[in-house]
Amino acid sequence: MEHIVIIGNGIAGITAARHIRKNSDKKITVVSAETKYFFSRTALMYVYMGHMKFEHTQPYENWFWDKNRIDLKEGFVNNINTDEKKLIFADASTLNYDKLIIATGSKPNKFGWKGQDLEGVLGMYHKQDLENLEKHAPNNEVCKRAVIVGGGLIGIELAEMLRSRKIPVTFLVRETSFWNGVLPAQESEMINKHIKEHHIDLRLSTNLREIRSDENGKVKSIVIDETGEEIECNVVGLTAGVTPNIDFIKTSKIDTKRGVLVNRFLETNILDVFAIGDCAEQHEAIGQRRTIEAVWYTGRMMGETVAQTICGNKTEYKPGHWFNSAKFLDIEYQTYGWVFSERTKQENESYFQWQHPTKNTCITISYNATSRQFLGINTFGIRMRHEIFDKWLSENKSIEHVLEFLSDANFDPEFYKLYESEIVAKFNQENGTNINLQKKSWKRIFTKA
């Protein structure tokens, strides 16, 4: 019986295993050095915040794996011998495969800062990071202050986690405004304000120079590069992005760049070896997507796709239109299609923007100024329907169409009762148009293109 071995039990690896089982009788082994059972990485923060126990982050009961004949092996793979189709583990044991799927995820970036390996310096990625945080920041008696370095989505989550235990937080962000390489200025500035309202000491345009140690090798303070200011702290969270977790693959014959290089079928240069999830890097970007996409749902899609190929139905990875969602403290964020920041705006890309005068609610719709084609939308504090935007993007609808039928896209009828006319009136005023907002229609919503 063909033996499929998957390194990594995250969303990508586990989705592949489940779909291979659905479609075949092959022998499946999933290897992980982190935990025996799959858990939801995106839910880790809620464990520290006391909203759930770690066991509750595991979507499947422990018996699921035996019942579905998916063998789980705990262990760290040190080496892959592709000539002999063999994995070599840290304890020198080995495992043979017929087909191999590499799904080893990411690791937090470290940029060679002095003191980056001291006790109390941690990333926020693996279960072990959570345990480390629990050890060094159980409360505000033990941890008098934490410093977070790097202003992305994981940084703001870590800040929220620490604040939930009333631990003072200083947040160092290299950019002039939070996440302004991704978000338009209106949104980025709203998030700056929101962070400060949560009593987080946000330092923009600020870089870390070094982390200083006490006499026991524990974090004592950090020093800011620009000013030389020293800030005393007991924990330093390094959240300046992630990199594919593939160091151990560099010694194999599998081609790598930043990640494991794959073609559109998620195949590597070596026959019978595939890579999926955060660790996979496309040779060439698919549309405007990045060659590496470290997000949950793309890992799931790649897992489903590779399972098809492995089960004899060769399938190309086609991720469709970009979307994502996240939370910035209390503000929900969704994005569909492409909305580039002012720093990365594409030729001819224009915005229509609306912001509530007092609440943390705003919209940016991006469109092509010449063709009027709708390109994408960011929403903060409002829930939108994914399938509607997906349809409009596929049908190349115009910005005017999006505004006219915006009520079909919203999940929250109250929002539009209050603001819909305001949004359309603003657009009409700015563009000299006369768009009449249509009432929500379930018929339109459920009619396929």
Ligand SMILES: Cc1cc2nc3c(=O)[nH]c(=O)nc-3n(C[C@H](O)[C@H](O)[C@H](O)COP(=O)(O)OP(=O)(O)OC[C@H]3O[C@@H](n4cnc5c(N)ncnc54)[C@H](O)[C@@H]3O)c2cc1C
């Ligand atoms: C705090 C946090 C919040 C996030 N929030 C969001 C969000 O809101 N939305 C979103 O889309 N994405 C979010 N992400 C990103 C998302 O979680 C990742 O994109 C996704 O989990 C990656 O899945 P994966 O299966 O590729 O890899 P992983 O989940 O990283 O799994 C890889 C596994 O492989 C194991 N492994 C690695 N090397 C070896 C080896 N040599 N031997 C054995 N095992 C090995 C690792 O230990 C790990 O268990 C978040 C990430 C974090 C850390």
